[in-house]
Amino acid sequence: MVHYDKCPLCNSDEIGEYLHVADHFLTHEKFELVKCSQCGFLFTQDHPGSEEIDLYYMSADYISHNDSARGLSASVYRIAREFMLKRKGKMVCNASGLDKGSILDIGSGTGHFLSVMKNKGWLAKGIEINDKAREFSITKSGLEVLPPGKIGSLPSESFDAITLWHVLEHFQYPFSYAAEIVRLLKPGGICLVALPNCSSSDARYYKEFWAAYDVPRHLWHFIPSTFELFVEKSDLSILSIHTLPLDVFYISILSEKYKKTGLYFIRGILHGLRFFILAWFNWKKSSSLIYQLQKNI
Numbered sequence: 666m667v668h669y670d671k672c673p674l675c676n677s678d679e680i681g682e683y684l685h686v687a688d689h690f691l692t693h694e695k696f697e698l699v700k701c702s703q704c705g706f707l708f709t710q711d712h713p714g715s716e717e718i719d720l721y722y723m724s725a726d727y728i729s730h731n732d733s734a735r736g737l738s739a740s741v742y743r744i745a746r747e748f749m750l751k752r753k754g755k756m757v758c759n760a761s762g763l764d765k766g767s768i769l770d771i772g773s774g775t776g777h778f779l780s781v782m783k784n785k786g787w788l789a790k791g792i793e794i795n796d797k798a799r800e801f802s803i804t805k806s807g808l809e810v811l812p813p814g815k816i817g818s819l820p821s822e823s824f825d826a827i828t829l830w831h832v833l834e835h836f837q838y839p840f841s842y843a844a845e846i847v848r849l850l851k852p853g854g855i856c857l858v859a860l861p862n863c864s865s866s867d868a869r870y871y872k873e874f875w876a877a878y879d880v881p882r883h884l885w886h887f888i889p890s891t892f893e894l895f896v897e898k899s900d901l902s903i904l905s906i907h908t909l910p911l912d913v914f915y916i917s918i919l920s921e922k923y924k925k926t927g928l929y930f931i932r933g934i935l936h937g938l939r940f941f942i943l944a945w946f947n948w949k950k951s952s953s954l955i956y957q958l959q960k961n962i
Contacts, residue, residue: 666711667837672701673885674894679703686873686880689923691724696880704894707863707886715837721882722795746777749911753857754781756907757826760855760957766825769849771842772832773810776802783808792816821848827856831953834860834883843899847960856901856958859909864888866940866950867913867920876919877952889949896958904957906948913940913952 671678683700687693699710713721758764765786770779773791775798783789783806791810793799802808811818827846836842846856861877862868863886868875878886887895889906896903917940918933926932944951 667714668711672706673708674706674891675701675704677701677703683707684873686878688880691721704891706891709880709884712881712884750778750781753778754785761826763825768826769824771829773802774798776806776808779808780806816845819849822851824849825851825854830859833858834885847900850960858956859953860887862888862951862954865952866943867917867952871920874920874923876916876923892956900961901958902961904959907955908944908948908951909953909955910941913937916952
């Protein structure tokens with residue numbers, strides 16, 4: 666287990682207990698969320714290290730790594746994913762100013778987003794830690810997907826765009842990946858990072874049942890101000906922030922399921938609609954945010 670005596674973001678020793686959250690998805694173990702009183706950063710304390718964490722992904726229901734996962738929640742996830750794939754592709758083109766270019770998707774999963782970009786004419790490569798998901802991407806879609814240990818072999822300044830869709834919160838060493846992003850981006854290239862927002866309306870409502878805490882797979886729990894600090898320390902800059910509007914419905918359904926409420930699907934949709942409306946008027950209340958980054962010159 667990995668224990669922190671100081672804040673991993675600002676190095677302050679003024680950290681304290683914030684919330685105890687169970688691994689509702691798999692093991693039902695409880696983990697402590699710790700908050701820094703100086704910068705406000707929230708992180709999972711005593712989380713599994715790199716040699717242990719794989720055990721917490723070993724489930725046929727972990728849909729990011731297994732395209733054959735079944736169930737109502739998985740079906741909702743796929744519907745939302747198909748809608749968002751086109752939106753993400755369009756966002757990359759708009760942010761980069763390119764119709765075609767080179768893109769690296771870090772945490773590419775089963776390769777659906779990379780396939781969209783490849784079909785648009787982009788030179789698409791991926792990085793994926795899960796062997797099964799990586800092999801699926803290669804054999805089914807003919808994608809070039811590498812394990813994380815190979816990221817250092819990629820040439821510097823070789824990508825117009827780098828994307829991380831709900832991936833950074835999983836990394837044991839996020840600053841190392843940030844350094845690689847800076848190295849790999851072409852001058853003027855862009856990076857899009859999607860993250861859960863633990864200051865969202867749904868996070869505040871569901872508290873320890875909020876599905877996007879997803880301990881211990883999620884190690885870092887960002888809000889806009891703490892992610893801005895992370896970006897500054899990584900020699901990057903935030904150009905713009907966007908919302909992922911459909912995430913809140915999936916998260917709310919899962920959260921209601923974790924609460925073991927009756928009619929959890931209907932309750933999740935209704936609560937999700939309320940949170941969706943709140944975020945429409947205030948983006949800082951959105952369940953998930955996309956940050957558009959550029960490396961400092």
